[in-house]
Amino acid sequence: MRKIPSPAVNAENKPFFDAAVRGRLLIRKCISCGEVHHYPRAICPYCFSDRTEWMEAKGSGTIYSYSVLRRGVPEPYCIAYVTLEEGVSMLTNIVDCDLDAVRIGQKVKVVFKPSEGGPPVPMFTPA
Amino acid sequence: MTIKGKAYLVGAYEHPTRKAGDKSIAQLHAEVAKGALEDAGLAKQDVDGYFCAGDAPGLGPLSMADYLGLKLRHMDSTDTGGSSYLVHVAHAAQAIAAGKCSVALVTLAGRPRSEGSSGTQPRSWGANLPDAPFEAPYGIVTTNSYAMVAMRHMHEYGTTGEQLAWIKVAASHHAQHNPHAMLREVVTVKEVLDSPVIADPLHRLDCCVVSDGGGALIVARPEIAKSLKRPRVRLLGAGEAFKGQDGGRLNLTTSAAAWSGAAAFAEAGVTPADIRYVSIYDSFTITVLVQIEDLGFCRKGEGGKFVADGNLISGTGRLPFNTDGGGLCNNHPANRGGMTKVIEAVRQLRGEAHPAVQVKNCGLALAQGTGGQLGTRHGSATLILERE
Numbered sequence: 001m002r003k004i005p006s007p008a009v010n011a012e013n014k015p016f017f018d019a020a021v022r023g024r025l026l027i028r029k030c031i032s033c034g035e036v037h038h039y040p041r042a043i044c045p046y047c048f049s050d051r052t053e054w055m056e057a058k059g060s061g062t063i064y065s066y067s068v069l070r071r072g073v074p075e076p077y078c079i080a081y082v083t084l085e086e087g088v089s090m091l092t093n094i095v096d097c098d099l100d101a102v103r104i105g106q107k108v109k110v111v112f113k114p115s116e117g118g119p120p121v122p123m124f125t126p127a
Numbered sequence: 128m129t130i131k132g133k134a135y136l137v138g139a140y141e142h143p144t145r146k147a148g149d150k151s152i153a154q155l156h157a158e159v160a161k162g163a164l165e166d167a168g169l170a171k172q173d174v175d176g177y178f179c180a181g182d183a184p185g186l187g188p189l190s191m192a193d194y195l196g197l198k199l200r201h202m203d204s205t206d207t208g209g210s211s212y213l214v215h216v217a218h219a220a221q222a223i224a225a226g227k228c229s230v231a232l233v234t235l236a237g238r239p240r241s242e243g244s245s246g247t248q249p250r251s252w253g254a255n256l257p258d259a260p261f262e263a264p265y266g267i268v269t270t271n272s273y274a275m276v277a278m279r280h281m282h283e284y285g286t287t288g289e290q291l292a293w294i295k296v297a298a299s300h301h302a303q304h305n306p307h308a309m310l311r312e313v314v315t316v317k318e319v320l321d322s323p324v325i326a327d328p329l330h331r332l333d334c335c336v337v338s339d340g341g342g343a344l345i346v347a348r349p350e351i352a353k354s355l356k357r358p359r360v361r362l363l364g365a366g367e368a369f370k371g372q373d374g375g376r377l378n379l380t381t382s383a384a385a386w387s388g389a390a391a392f393a394e395a396g397v398t399p400a401d402i403r404y405v406s407i408y409d410s411f412t413i414t415v416l417v418q419i420e421d422l423g424f425c426r427k428g429e430g431g432k433f434v435a436d437g438n439l440i441s442g443t444g445r446l447p448f449n450t451d452g453g454g455l456c457n458n459h460p461a462n463r464g465g466m467t468k469v470i471e472a473v474r475q476l477r478g479e480a481h482p483a484v485q486v487k488n489c490g491l492a493l494a495q496g497t498g499g500q501l502g503t504r505h506g507s508a509t510l511i512l513e514r515e
Contacts, residue, residue: 007260017260037374039261045374065282065379067274067326068267079271081377088375091503093265104282121264123301 001095002077006118012042015054017119025110025122027086029055040087058085059110060127068099078102082124096125131200131394133222136360136512138167138345139473141451141466143307145458147339148241151465152184153194155236155341160195163343168355169230174345176201176228178219180211182237182461191234195246201228207367207506208498209408209463211235214508216469217365219346222433229348236341237461244337244462247325247447262503269410270334272502274326277413279379281328283428286416288328290431292319294412295332295455297439302452304481309336310456333412335454335464342466358477359515363397363491366390371504380428383507384421384495391509397491399423402511404475404486405446406468406494409453415439418495419446422509441484450475450484465496469510478515490514 009017019026028040032049043050066080078094080102094102095113108124115121139161147155156179164171177199183191187204201222205214212235219231221258246269252259280286296316302308314332322331352359368386392398407422409415416430424446425433433446441447451457451471455462472494474480492512499505 001175002266004195004264005266008256009260010255012257013260035374039258039375041257041374044481056330064377065279066277067278067328069247069268069271069274069326071323071325071331072245072270073266077266079265080266080277081275082377083377089372089377090375091262091267104278115264123265 002075002116004113004121006115007121009075009119013040016040019114020120020122023112025057026054027057027084028089036086036088048110059071060085061108061124063094063102063104063106063108064089065104066094066102068102080124082108093123094121094125128224129394130189130217130220130224130365131363132349132361133224135348135349136216136344136362137347137352137355137357137472138163138169139470140166141342141470142236142340142460144340145307145309145338146240147238152236152238153191154190156183156234157195158358159236159341159343160232160234163232163345164234167345167357169345171196173230174232175199176219176222176231178203178215178231178233180204180206180235181466182235182463190415201231207508209465210496210498210506210508211463213468213469213496214367216344216346216362216510218365220362220365222406223346223348224399229351231346232251233346234341235461235463235466237463238339239241239462240337240339244379246334257501267503269500270329271326272410272500273413274329275502276379277328278419280413280417282391283380284431286431288320289316290435291333291412291416292316293435293437294409294415295319295437297437297444298409298449298453298455300440301450301484302456305452305457308452308457309338310452314379315463329411329413335410335459335461336456338458338460340458340460342460344466349385360473360476361513361515362510363513364391364393364395364511366394366509368507370507379502380417382417382421382497383399383505384418384497384509387509388422391511395511397511401491402493404450404472404492405448407448407473408464408468408496409449409455410464412455414497414501415448417501418497422493422495441486447486449506450480463498465508466497472512476512
């Protein structure tokens with residue numbers, strides 16, 4: 001498997017990666033306007049309220065788009081945007097499957113994969 | 128305040144090098160500055176405004192202004208990636224209209240080819256990026272970012288690899304006439320599709336070249352333009368825009384060109400049907416297709432049909448594009464293709480493109496740039512230029 005670079009954890013995003021250690025996928029919800037967003041911010045990117053909170057996502061979604069990078073890398077890997085059931089799309093990898101069979105619209109579920117010296121990161125595999 | 132007619136592109140120069148291992152990046156900036164000033168018939172002492180972006184070494188414009196020996200009353204180092212230089216032309220026109228400078232120099236130069244840059248490597252934009260912790264672990268690079276745009280466009284609109292390949296074919300038809308182009312061989316749709324897949328669905332020949340080089344532009348106020356001996360190219364309209372992931376409400380098949388283009392057309396008071404020649408940023412074939420739709424040359428989703436069958440080839444197609452061969456065949460200095468888009472538009476309007484690709488009676492041209500990544504976040508800038 002490809003070596004996964006460690007995400008740069010900072011004060012704002014630390015709860016997201018702490019939850020990843022426990023196998024939970026968090027997204028950010030705005031208490032003022034009710035909208036969820038990703039990647040998570042302290043201030044809502046829609047209504048600009050600072051009343052935002054963490055919310056656990058179900059961890060299931062569908063593939064919005066993807067691409068398998070095949071050249072210039074030690075082994076092919078699949079980058080993708082997955083649209084979560086909660087409505088937001090997140091950049092990720094599709095893993096633990098036949099990369100030639102990945103399709104837009106495919107149903108996927110979250111799995112957590114270790115990074116190099118950092119917290120695990122959420123990826124997706126066919127549901 | 129409008130910039131319509133307030134500024135002219137009086138000088139343009141493209142560095143002939145495609146591999147510059149024996150030169151420094153600052154030296155390349157100086158060589159293109161000198162070339163553009165000579166093209167305009169102006170001297171360095173005439174320059175009182177300077178514009179550069181992240182390819183210029185140092186803190187904003189400071190090191191390069193010192194290296195070049197400039198005396199300035201206006202400077203701007205806006206960086207929106209490859210689209211920066213179109214933004215610079217627009218900002219120079221604004222500064223000229225406001226009386227902040229009279230002669231603006233814009234430079235770009237870089238050596239990604241000598242330095243071993245590749246579109247399959249991650250690019251670093253520095254520490255503390257808010258998005259990087261949620262993207263870098265997944266191996267987002269230039270090619271797979273644009274590939275996701277192509278994959279989604281194919282899914283939503285039925286766009287095909289053959290249609291994308293036609294964009295490369297058209298660029299290659301133009302590049303055969305450019306002695307400086309990196310890839311001068313005319314290619315077929317089959318050859319594009321037979322080239323190795325880099326990132327599904329993009330093949331090697333869907334990707335731009337990696338080249339060293341640079342370019343420069345001189346923007347001046349009307350009185351100065353009228354005192355010079357060169358054919359006059361007037362800025363009619365400009366637009367700039369940004370588009371990102373919108374907090375996860377993703378739409379990969381529309382670019383910010385939809386907004387920058389609309390703003391430029393409104394300011395210029397012309398429509399896509401009036402445009403005789405287009406320079407369209409071509410980091411990948413899909414980049415061209417999406418921008419052609421968003422600029423209004425065809426409806427969203429119909430770009431595949433529009434670009435097919437040689438419709439972008441000068442002399443036979445309805446919309447001649449990138450007659451220098453573009454980033455797909457000619458060059459992509461500093462991995463930033465906006466500068467060369469403006470330069471070829473100026474050549475076309477002056478009637479100085481290669482005779483085999485020169486558009487007849489080319490009175491109105493559009494130059495379009497994007498910067499960053501269409502698959503994550505990008506800037507877009509549009510210029511509409513007129514031969515006076």
